[in-house]
Amino acid sequence: MRRGTRAAMVVVALWGLAALAAPGLEAEANRIALERILAPPSWHVPMGRDDLGRPLLARVLVGARLSLGVTLVVVALAAAVGTLIGVLAGWYGGLVDLFVVRVIDVFLAFPGILLAIALAGILGPGIDNLVIALSVVGWVGFARLARAQTLSLRTRDHVQVAQALGTPLPRLLRLHVLPLLSGPLIVEATFALAAVIVAEAGLSFLGLGVQPPTPSWGALIRDGTRYLLIAPHLVLMPGLALLSLVVAINLLGDRLRDHLGGRP
Amino acid sequence: MAAGFTERRPATLPGPSATVRAVYAALPLFTARLASAAVVVAGVTFLVFLLLHLVPGDPVEVMLGEYATAGDRAALRQALGLDRPLATQWFAFVEGLARGDLGTSLASGRPVAALVAERLRMTTVLALAGLGVAIAIGLPLGVLAALARGRAWDGVTSALAVLGMSIPNFVLGPLLMLVFAVLLGWFPIGGADGARALVLPALTLGTSLAAIIARMSRAAMIDVLGEPYVLAARARGLDERRVVLVHALRNAALPIVTTLGLQLGALLGGAVITETVFGWPGLGLLVVDSIHRRDYPVVQACVLVIALAYVLVNTLTDLLCAWLDPRIGGAR
Numbered sequence: 356m357r358r359g360t361r362a363a364m365v366v367v368a369l370w371g372l373a374a375l376a377a378p379g380l381e382a383e384a385n386r387i388a389l390e391r392i393l394a395p396p397s398w399h400v401p402m403g404r405d406d407l408g409r410p411l412l413a414r415v416l417v418g419a420r421l422s423l424g425v426t427l428v429v430v431a432l433a434a435a436v437g438t439l440i441g442v443l444a445g446w447y448g449g450l451v452d453l454f455v456v457r458v459i460d461v462f463l464a465f466p467g468i469l470l471a472i473a474l475a476g477i478l479g480p481g482i483d484n485l486v487i488a489l490s491v492v493g494w495v496g497f498a499r500l501a502r503a504q505t506l507s508l509r510t511r512d513h514v515q516v517a518q519a520l521g522t523p524l525p526r527l528l529r530l531h532v533l534p535l536l537s538g539p540l541i542v543e544a545t546f547a548l549a550a551v552i553v554a555e556a557g558l559s560f561l562g563l564g565v566q567p568p569t570p571s572w573g574a575l576i577r578d579g580t581r582y583l584l585i586a587p588h589l590v591l592m593p594g595l596a597l598l599s600l601v602v603a604i605n606l607l608g609d610r611l612r613d614h615l616g617g618r619p
Numbered sequence: 620m621a622a623g624f625t626e627r628r629p630a631t632l633p634g635p636s637a638t639v640r641a642v643y644a645a646l647p648l649f650t651a652r653l654a655s656a657a658v659v660v661a662g663v664t665f666l667v668f669l670l671l672h673l674v675p676g677d678p679v680e681v682m683l684g685e686y687a688t689a690g691d692r693a694a695l696r697q698a699l700g701l702d703r704p705l706a707t708q709w710f711a712f713v714e715g716l717a718r719g720d721l722g723t724s725l726a727s728g729r730p731v732a733a734l735v736a737e738r739l740r741m742t743t744v745l746a747l748a749g750l751g752v753a754i755a756i757g758l759p760l761g762v763l764a765a766l767a768r769g770r771a772w773d774g775v776t777s778a779l780a781v782l783g784m785s786i787p788n789f790v791l792g793p794l795l796m797l798v799f800a801v802l803l804g805w806f807p808i809g810g811a812d813g814a815r816a817l818v819l820p821a822l823t824l825g826t827s828l829a830a831i832i833a834r835m836s837r838a839a840m841i842d843v844l845g846e847p848y849v850l851a852a853r854a855r856g857l858d859e860r861r862v863v864l865v866h867a868l869r870n871a872a873l874p875i876v877t878t879l880g881l882q883l884g885a886l887l888g889g890a891v892i893t894e895t896v897f898g899w900p901g902l903g904l905l906v907v908d909s910i911h912r913r914d915y916p917v918v919q920a921c922v923l924v925i926a927l928a929y930v931l932v933n934t935l936t937d938l939l940c941a942w943l944d945p946r947i948g949g950a951r
Binding site: 457458460461462463464465466467468469470472473474476477478479549553556557560561562563573576577579580583584587590591594597598601602605606609 | 655658659660662663665666670671673674675781782784785786787788789790793794796797801884885886887888889891892895896903906907910911915918922925926929930933
């Protein structure tokens, strides 16, 4: 295993642990210390303090839980719905396929983040609406991939044999088509994780995601930009946290793609 | 895709000149591409139209707030056509679009079309500058990495590319602002006052695309450098620089141009966030401001205009590629 890959796995695992440990830190993350506002990073407070004197490290760790939680739900939803639609379109072909392809084309005509911004903005703030907005944008990639793969898998010998033997469709798709799809889908899902983390943070940065006082990475960065001149650590720390996780996931995605194949 | 292609006459038959044949070959692609673009445009307008109906509860109440009088509400409902059946509303929406009428801004009372037109120019400037930055940084990095394949420089470039792809605009923007506007004072911290104000937003916007171009051009150049005609050019003793820049890069250009067209959507999406970071008065900033003001007709119009611009550019890219490389027609 290459050294970069191992480091990336460690980074992702650490953020995962942080997300799991976060509930114990919530009180600490909201502990206001007005006499120490905007304190820069130090040995005792590794990421410094924010504009209300709250320790930034605890807030970033609690934010990790929210970012990772939302991201996992969105990618799981998008992958499930997108794969189902894509496999069915590829399997049935004809008018169903034509319709699905057109719908996919329409969704692809919008820059993803723009559609998510408009949806989240119009649906209103809140985690539910955030998940809806990001999933509505996210299913398309999975659907397109699953459709293209199913289209070619449909004519494989083992699939045709299973069909000739009268295997019921759900069983046939589950046992004979999905396993062969899983490689590219896992690669797609890995890149989707990175993209959704950034998109979620972007929406929160614009004030369209999770509302205060819940700390999310995007909201921390947005609040920090107001103090960019006097306390740049407020932007730097959550920014580096976000960057470390996204870089690690993208690296893992690259390696997975080398092994499993998938998008070019 | 286009059925017409399979019946193309064999190239060996005596007949029209190469140019005429290329035009014939491109025609079915041209019509097929325009037809599918038309379907997409229809779908895009429908989806944007539906956005207003996603407002939870009564959109009129959300837009006017709780202190509006019943008369105000009825007036706005009528102005937006919300009292009519959905199909009629959709028809009226498309009819308005065809006349260039995008409705009236609730916040300023001005025609949305005028507001959007003003901002569209600024977003176009920013997007083109971002594209320029991306090509100017990404292409040389990618080509040099391909030439240094497997050596240290290649590794450095690929690490930079992952970093550039991963860093979000709202992290890179404030960082650049901190270093080049606050600490060094080279550029203004925001706004759109003069060409210097464009530098940091363009860098912020172009970085991720530069990383993608670097990867794409590296892969495309490696493919092309292994081709026999490159070997032949070298065997003829041509200058290596000429081999790389003329023989190889020209043939590697096609996948790079395709990527550029496809990535333009991400660039336009990134512009929304970049404009917000730097206070650049384009469509993106208008979308975000309008969402916060609940000025939904303006939100609809901005989303529509950006999506249509993206469809237009993608269609043009496809046609450009088919024109650059007639082989594409046969492959579809």
